Amino acid sequence: MTCILSIFQSFLHHFEHKYAQYQALYIHFVIKTAKPLFCCIFVTILEKDMKILVTGAAGFIGSKLAYRLAQRGDEVVGLDNINDYYDVRLKLGRLTQCGIISHSGRYIDGSIRESTLFPNYRFIKMDLADRGQMAEFFQQEKFDVVVNLAAQAGVRYSITNPYAYLDSNLVGFMNVLECCRHNDVKYLVYASSSSVYGMNDKVPFSEDDRVDNPVSLYAATKKANELMAHSYSKLYGLPTTGLRFFTVYGPWGRPDMAPMLFATAISKGEPIKVFNNGNLSRDFTYIDDIVEGTIQVIDRQPVAEQCPNNVPWKVYNIGCSKPVQLMDFINEIETALGVQANKIFLPMQQGDVLKTYADTSKLERECGYKPTTTLHEGIDKFIEWFKSDLNPLKP
Ligand SMILES: NC(=O)c1ccc[n+]([C@@H]2O[C@H](COP(=O)([O-])OP(=O)(O)OC[C@H]3O[C@@H](n4cnc5c(N)ncnc54)[C@H](O)[C@@H]3O)[C@@H](O)[C@H]2O)c1
Numbered sequence: 001m002t003c004i005l006s007i008f009q010s011f012l013h014h015f016e017h018k019y020a021q022y023q024a025l026y027i028h029f030v031i032k033t034a035k036p037l038f039c040c041i042f043v044t045i046l047e048k049d050m051k052i053l054v055t056g057a058a059g060f061i062g063s064k065l066a067y068r069l070a071q072r073g074d075e076v077v078g079l080d081n082i083n084d085y086y087d088v089r090l091k092l093g094r095l096t097q098c099g100i101i102s103h104s105g106r107y108i109d110g111s112i113r114e115s116t117l118f119p120n121y122r123f124i125k126m127d128l129a130d131r132g133q134m135a136e137f138f139q140q141e142k143f144d145v146v147v148n149l150a151a152q153a154g155v156r157y158s159i160t161n162p163y164a165y166l167d168s169n170l171v172g173f174m175n176v177l178e179c180c181r182h183n184d185v186k187y188l189v190y191a192s193s194s195s196v197y198g199m200n201d202k203v204p205f206s207e208d209d210r211v212d213n214p215v216s217l218y219a220a221t222k223k224a225n226e227l228m229a230h231s232y233s234k235l236y237g238l239p240t241t242g243l244r245f246f247t248v249y250g251p252w253g254r255p256d257m258a259p260m261l262f263a264t265a266i267s268k269g270e271p272i273k274v275f276n277n278g279n280l281s282r283d284f285t286y287i288d289d290i291v292e293g294t295i296q297v298i299d300r301q302p303v304a305e306q307c308p309n310n311v312p313w314k315v316y317n318i319g320c321s322k323p324v325q326l327m328d329f330i331n332e333i334e335t336a337l338g339v340q341a342n343k344i345f346l347p348m349q350q351g352d353v354l355k356t357y358a359d360t361s362k363l364e365r366e367c368g369y370k371p372t373t374t375l376h377e378g379i380d381k382f383i384e385w386f387k388s389d390l391n392p393l394k395p
Helices: 002-022 023-047 060-074 088-099 133-140 162-182 217-236 260-266 287-298 328-338 359-368 374-386
Strands: 053-055 074-082 112-113 119-123 145-148 187-193 240-245 272-275 312-316 343-345
Touching: 023 119, 060 074, 060 088, 060 112, 060 217, 060 287, 074 260, 119 260, 133 162, 145 162, 187 217, 187 287, 217 240, 240 287, 260 272, 260 328, 260 374, 272 328, 287 312, 287 359, 312 359, 328 374
Parallel strands: 053 074, 053 145, 074 119, 145 187, 187 240, 240 312, 272 343
Antiparallel strands: 112 119
């Protein structure tokens, strides 16, 4: 892209020079106006035409991101191992929404499936931790941008299944970094998490705060990803941006997270578990705001000269900046469902934090991020989907 732009700029420069001798002010004016305009159009065309790998493409955030990128015209390849950490029907349903359809519900490792909805979207079932397959795949495809969202998510599961986090979040992420390095990938965006703030009790959480006190192995692996990315940005000049997502919710959300757990239990007339006696707050962020913010970050890669120590590495908080008390959140779900919850109050769980609250001013300033969905609107949309036939887990 840089090469084409510089050829184009020297072409304009040549004309500027040629006409300068006639002192034709109007031509000069036209060129001065046309130059930024043409550059802008060129950049836009080239940026929209990127080949992007989205890992975790059967996941909650990845499926929606892949959909939006394919919709705007990028060439998109989705990757996921479709593991059974939670009900696979949800993952298959998300893929179907993107036109990736398997009538048998089976996908063969390493085989590519084309979207019936977008000619520019293909999906491959693959495990990030499979070093050989990943290396071969990257070499064949030659991506411009990689967005790594595949990971073993969930704070509580890391207490009982620590090795799942090492395999996907450390070995898998290492493979992504190595594949980017060896295949001339121009930019890596990856999912970090608000959980890196751990025991931080200063709010709102800022990217400048120290994050050395994780309270779960999950958080430790996400912090490790930020450090690993930094070393690759420094050593090999690979531009990387980590996104610290804050409690994402919405249609097609994860069944291990509060909105689905609560909505399912309330609908079945079962009690809901309210930890720390309800004295928790979370910066709930609607899925569409997360996806739009991620796209803004994809379109704006860090430039070494503008980063500390000339390392093209960034991390951003991406949240709503409006923390909600757990009891208020439950109240919104009760109202949307029209049913009162039977609540069981329990002590704080291991690995949990008291509150999360994102300072998103950096992302706003540098990329123009502005979440627009209120909790009320977001919960309404979530419950509408939850009660619809689209929800494969509808109670
Ligand atoms: N949802 C949130 O609130 C939230 C908050 C903070 C961070 N994150 C991070 O954002 C990313 C996306 O989260 P999500 O909510 O969409 O989770 P998700 O579990 O719905 O999606 C992750 C996807 O990655 C796939 N995957 C896991 N390990 C893999 C591997 N080794 N190889 C290939 N695929 C693999 C899973 O099958 C899944 O479909 C994750 O990295 C997560 O840690 C999410």
